[in-house]
Amino acid sequence: MVDFRTRKGEKRLLNGTGIGLVCVAIAALMLFILPKDDPRITSLRQQSLDFLEPALELVTWPVRRVRDVSGWMSNLSRMSEDIEKLKSENQAMRLIVEAASRDKALLAQYRRLLSLPTEADIEIAGARVVADLRSPFVKTLVANSGAQNGLSVGQAVMGDRGLIGRIISVGEETSRILLVTDFNSHIPVISVTSNVRAIMSGRNQPDPVLDFLPRTASLEDGEKLITSGDGGNVPIGLPIGVVAFDDSGNPYVQLNDNLDQLLHVRVVLASTPGPPRQEARKSGQGQTR
Amino acid sequence: MSSFSQFQPQSRRDLLVSYLAIFILILLEHAPLGNYWLSAMDIGIFFIPIFFLARVYDGPWGLFGIMLLGLVKDLTSETPLGFWVLLFCLFFMLSSSQRQFLVNAGFRTVWSTFVFICLLTYGAYYLISMVHTDLPASVLLTGLSAFATMISFPLVYLPFAWVQGDEIGFRRG
Amino acid sequence: MVQYDSEEISFARRSLIMGGLQLGLGAVVLGRLQYLQISQADTYTTLAEANRVKISPVIAPRGRIIDRNGIAIADNDTSFTLTIVPEQVPDLIGTLGELRELIGWSDEKLQRLSRYVRRQPKFKEIVLAKDLSWEAFAKVNLQLPFLPGVEPKLGEKRVYRHATSVAHLVGYVGPKTRKDIREFGNLPTEAVGQTGIEREFENILRGEAGVRHLEVNANGRTVRELSLEGGASGQDVQLTIDVDLQNFAAKALGRLSGSVVVLDTRNGDVLCMASSPSYDPNKFVSGIDVASWKSLLTHDRKPLMNKALRGQYAPGSTFKMIVALAALEAGVMSPKDKVACTGEFEYGSEKYHCWEREGHGELNLEEALVGSCDVYFYELALKTGIDRIEEMAARFGLGLPTGIGLLGEKNGTVPGREWKRARYDTGWRGGETVITGIGQGFLLATPLQLAAMTASLANKGVSVRPRLVAPVLAEGTSDSVQRDDLKISRRNMDIVDRGLFRAVNTPEGTGYASSLLINNHRMSGKTGTAQVRRISQAEREEGVIPNKDLDWHLRDHALFVGYAPHKNPRYAIAVVIEHGGGGAQVAGPIARDVMVHLLRREKATADKPAADIKAQAADEVRS
Secondary structure, eight states: OOOOOOOTTOOOOOHHHHHHHHHOOOOOOHHHOTTTTTTTHHHHHHHHHHHHHHHHHHHHHHHHHHHHHHHHHHHTTHHHHHHHHHHHHHHHHHHHHHHHHHHHHHHHHEEEEETTTOOOOEEEEEEEEEEEEOSSSEEEEEEEEGGTTTTTTEEEOOOOSEEEEEEEEESSSSSEEEEETTTTOOEEEEEEETTTTEEEOOOSSSEEEEEEEOOOOOOOTEEEEOOOOSSSSTTOEEEEEEEEETSSEEEEEEEEESGOSSSSSEEEOOOSSOTTTTHHHHHTTTOOO | OOOOOOOOSSSSSHHHHHHHHHHHHHHHTTOOOOOHHHHOOOOOOOOOHHHHHHHHHSSHHHHHHHHHHHHHHHHHHOOOHHHHHHHHHHHHHHHTTTTTTTTTBHHHHHHHHHHHHHHHHHHHHHHHHHHSSSSOHHHHHHHHHHHHHHHHHHHHHHHHHHHTTTEEEEEEO | OOOOHHHHHHHHHHHHHHHHHHHHHHHHHHHHHIIIIIIHHHHHHHHHHHHHHHHHEEOOOOOOOOOOTTEEEEEEEEEEEEEEEEGGGGGGHHHHHHHHHHHTTHHHHHHHHHHHHHSTTSSSSSSEEEEEEHHHHHHHHHGGSSTEEEEEEEEEEEEEEEHHHHHHHHOEEEEHHHHHHHHHOOOOOOOOOOOOHHHHHHHHOOOOOOEEEEEEEETOEOOOOEEOOOBBBBEEEEEEHHHHHHHHHHHHHHHHSSEEEEEEETOOOOEEEEEOOOOHHHHHHHHOOHHHHHHHHHOOOTSOOOOHHHBOOOOOGGGHHHHHHHHHTTTTTTTTTTTOSSEEEEETTEEOSSSSSOEEEEEOOHHHHHTTOHHHHHHHHHHHHHHHHHHHHHTTTTTTSOOOOOTTTOOOOOOOHHHHHHHSSSOOHHHHHHTTTOOTTOBOOHHHHHHHHHHHHTTTTHHHHHBOOOOOTTTTOOOOOOEEOOOOOHHHHHHHHHHHHHHHSSSSSTTTGGOOOOBOOOOOEEEEEOHHHHHHOOHHOOOOOOOGGSGGGGSEEEEEEEESSSSSSEEEEEEEEEOOOIIIIIHHHHHHHHHHHHHHHHHHHHSSSSSHHHHHHHHHHOO
């Protein structure tokens, strides 16, 4: 057996290069042999995030503070302008809320008349973004709420002004949010004005696109998009963004929310049942590819 | 021009401090920065303390700690297990191979060496992602990530090495 | 002099050898690098590109088949499809089970799919489900992050909006067969026209496929679209058919076995060609199941057959106008000459009977047409002779293809001496002329031929060739209408015209039950009843069994031909009901109803402002 001697004169089975090669071989084996989408690995990821969440919070705290402060300072500079804008928005909102209450009462009446089951109220749970896992491969965030807060896989996640993603895996204390810009995100939507149904799909680009449009669909630039509720899981009526067209005339979605500025999110706790293996997935079986 | 001697970690504490620094920088990389391009890139600031460790630590077990940290990176980044483990190992081995060369090197030489190893590592990053993952890495994002890593070297390396007692008032072994 | 010790020399030599070996090795590697990366750069770039880039055909949207008003008869609907690549699925059974929950497959279907998927190559993209509802499709899309290897796709599916009423005309598309590949070449499309207009105009409807360049990863999974070179959409084919009239006629036929043909007498446009019973062509689009196919094939009323084109029937009394014109043109009889009908006619040793058992008494030509007297026409046929009758029939297009250009059209039979010699190797007999005079014997005609014949009568001796496809797209047809003067004297045409008018609009006429009056317009026409069995003398003595007491296949065929408006005719109609019984009782009322519908619509259209008419047509096109 060959042995090597270190500077200190110790005998070793392998020298540094040998150890390095062994480590590289182990790493390569892990990379090429382990199954890509194994639910156990996804579960392990979620549990790791749960475990590391306090450390993530601690380490990212300075960055979040700096952003808060810089956001506060830039808000200061625009304060009077923002106040005027908020006042008029508030006024408009009041009218909208009143109209919505009336519509809600009317809808409940119609449901009673038609003997339809009443729609459960939508509950919202707030959460804070503790980590941004975005990379060239995936577009996900980590929030500091999990199963113990009522979160489960498949629930819709909103920013301040619209849908930003869905819960892809849930631990006890954290959950991962698959952003609508991720390649794996496909959400049924409907345009408010022309009633066109489509699937909003992520492309790992800043803006998701509209897929599976009917051949005769004619969308208008600036038309509002909301979730259609098709397929269950994601409730109907959640705002998303507006339709826009690229240089080739292909439609894409300008999201209401800026995904880069998210520090807080709202999770829609849907009352409808989730996918068939929902229970199994609570430990986190959703995968991104 | 200050030069760098062969620094020996005097105790396990020094080794652990290096590991801790790598760990913190791995987590810090996931901080929500509020910018699309910064978030989309994979900036390898954690490579900088790995470079330092590889350059100064002669022990046989350093690599295993690096592997473990690579696994932490894989678990938090949603990359396939082994992806960052492999890259960390490659980076560490490449950096270790330059140990003798950098014994009396000046800062610019050290930085240049880091740049060179970065290029090789991000080249491997791109090739592995092409072969293995479902999405090929964007050439642009990979290049930008490598560039950002290279230019952030002084910002991280200098204070870190100073904390470890290597840069100024270094200990001669 | 410098002395070198042996160790130094040995070391130097070894160094030189090692260095030389390294240099040599380095040179080999460099040389190979130069070869691969510089000399063969283009080759390997191309290979790498070929590996990286997948070329996928883009199937062009198939052209529609539309009616004369632009209403879609055959159209394309969106089809939501699911595919799977087994290689990319870590847990195939689990994934299929999940899809079953989402889509609602039965256990049996799941097992069948599992078996099918396991038998296929792992890298092949397999279609799991087609024509999914939007709800099921949306459900699957939502769950895609949990379903690796599953890919939803958008396709097009052929849909026939008026299904059973147009089936025989438009035909259907179906999965391509070897025969299709032989005829059309290797097509990128899956669905190819199998029958009818879909088949006849396959090359026009299909369009040209485009090409999509997709970037794939090492596993072959598509990650990005690089470029799209769109092909050309298929062209629409416009028919002369009026789908509203077609639907009405199909409804009027109901469960009867037969056909209705309506022509525009001015240009030969086929406004309606309905055949009953029919079938649903939508069932063929994805491949019909064996049980349904067998049921259609073995059905005794032959739903797959376009009876308007392929049904051949003895025209019965609807042939009498031809005999009359042949006689008048030959001058063998004056229109005022009378024949006494006693209900029986003897020729040689044979007795021939009139449908009116007691006889009609004495009548002239016009009266004979009105009362459809068989005895008169037995006499007329003998006097005229089979040669003249044969020639006149040919002038009116009987026994010949109409020129409509659809595959499978039957020619009918107009018998004559040469025909009989060629067919039976025997001579013509006088008795055969007798029964030919009332449209029986060897005589056969299709409903389309009868309609074309009637159009020629309506045009007072000018024939038009029937056409089904709008002139601009029909192969081998010219833009202008093909009209031929049959060179028959106007006076003789008027005599026959008067007879046909009275046959429907006077109480003595056999077609009186089918008279109509819409907007001062009336219909002229002729009933016909064609025997399919021989009535024996014994049966005649005991009393002829009525149709209603006979098995269906022994009953007489019922026919009616007519045209309207009686002045300046525009529409010609032929109705044939297989084993329907009497022409006056069964075929005539159907023809009347169809004409009433047509004339009422014409009136309603005439009363509407032009802008409204256009708007209505546009609405119908959009719907």
